[in-house]
Amino acid sequence: MITFKLALALVAAAGWQSLPPAPITPEFDARTSVWTGKQMLVFGRDQQTALDSRGKPYATGAVNVAAAYDSRSRTWRKLSPPARTSGFMSLSSVWTGKEMLVWGQGTHLAYNPSTDTWRQLPASPLLRVHDGFGAVVWTGKEMLGWGGGCCGDAFSDGVAYNPATNTWRALPKALLAGDQHPVGVWTGRRYIVFAGSKAAAYDPARNTWRRIASVPVRAAAALWNGSRVFVTTASRNVFAYEPSKDHWQRLPLLPPGRVGKVVVFDGERLLVWGGEHGGARLIPGAKQWTVFAHGPLPAKLEPTAVWTGSALIVWGGAPTKMWGHYDEAGGVYTPPAVGCGDAWMAENLRVTPRVKAELRRADGSTHPPLAGHTYYGRYSGVRYAIATFGAEPTVFRTDVNNHWRVRAQAHGTVCSTMVPVELLRAWSLPPSGRGCYALPR
Secondary structure: OHHHHHHHHHHHHOEEEEOOOOOOOOOOOOEEEEEOOOEEEEEEEEEEEEEOOOOOEEEEEEEEEEEEEEOOOOEEEEOOOOOOOOOOOOEEEEEOOOOEEEEEOOEEEEEEOOOOEEEEOOOOOOOOOOOOOOEEEEOOOOEEEEOOOOOOOOOOOEEEEEOOOOEEEEOOOOOOOOOOOOEEEEOOOOEEEEEOOEEEEEEOOOOEEEEEOOOOOOOOEEEEOOOOEEEEOOOOOEEEEEOOOOEEEEOOOOOOOOOOOEEEEOOOOEEEEOOOOOEEEEOOOOOOOEEEOOOOOOOEEOOEEEEOOOOEEEEOOEEOOOOOOOOOOEEEEEOOOOOOOHHHHHHHHOOOHHHHHHHHHHHOOOOOOOOOOOEEEEEOOEEEEEEEOOOOEEEEEEOOOOOEEEEEEOOOEEEOOOOOHHHHHHOOOOEEEOOEEEOOO
């Protein structure tokens, strides 16, 4: 009975929801976003009209604007005004764990959400006009950027910015020709850059580049899932790269009417969104994609998107057949649970010796968790667990690489802010008020 209820809850939670209207309207080709773990931060440029003392417009100019979207409360709020910069298109950003770093044409800013303040980054060693369209990643220590350009320029140089020291350094010359629209991805050890179909890998520890096997078709987006690089293209082609073998594998073609501009990994499946008909998802190794609709969103050019750990948020962009007309519509897509059904739910909730061993290693304990005090389940591709190793239960959650991480000490109760309420109910934990559930002693 419990598994049936949980299956119904997971099905009901899956699918699309529309975003409420945002308080900003940045241009579709001058916006960027990051996920902080709690909210989506959006930065962009907006053409605004200045008014005279009588309220009549007299000039139009571009200003930087920013907002935050809270996925739990489903509300937007406008952030403090960013400093005015000279750039006008193609922005990139990364989340450092503390700040949102924004890099683009004439724009080098950092935003701290805990203080709602902006700061200007120092000038980079790149002596060029167009920093836009660069391939930007966060390594855990530095923001790396390479390539880009505009208006006839195509650059082949790169930089690294360290927020701890507030300094830049130039990267050595890559073994790639300049490219206006490169694609980059961080594997945990290497910064892989795609310039057209050519590719190279940068090792920050050695400060060296090396060429790797070329991707068969020009990359449009790239993703690291913990073991392989997945590359989508402006067509239906999708490829997977294994660094240890320096080899590309061609995956099944995307269904018609779908292209891979937005790509995320939910812990089990590759999710691709874009094109005229919405998105599709694929479990690596499967022979066929499963389609999902575009939901409340029409087909888009240049949307901004983030993965929250359980859902895909897509916002802004321009309809594909109306280039130049801006649209601030947004949507949240929550994929259904893998193999959602009674048999899968039984396996999902079963605490196996392997699960106990994984939790023990994540906790750093020398003994397994107490019998009868361990709970386990998967929700929207993320695994959750509660296990008692000492005086208080510990809440665990897997990261984007499907590795267990300690999330919090439960202190007798666990709330839906830490574990999805569908799992708390499936574990038959008694409610204790305000979205929290009591744990056995």
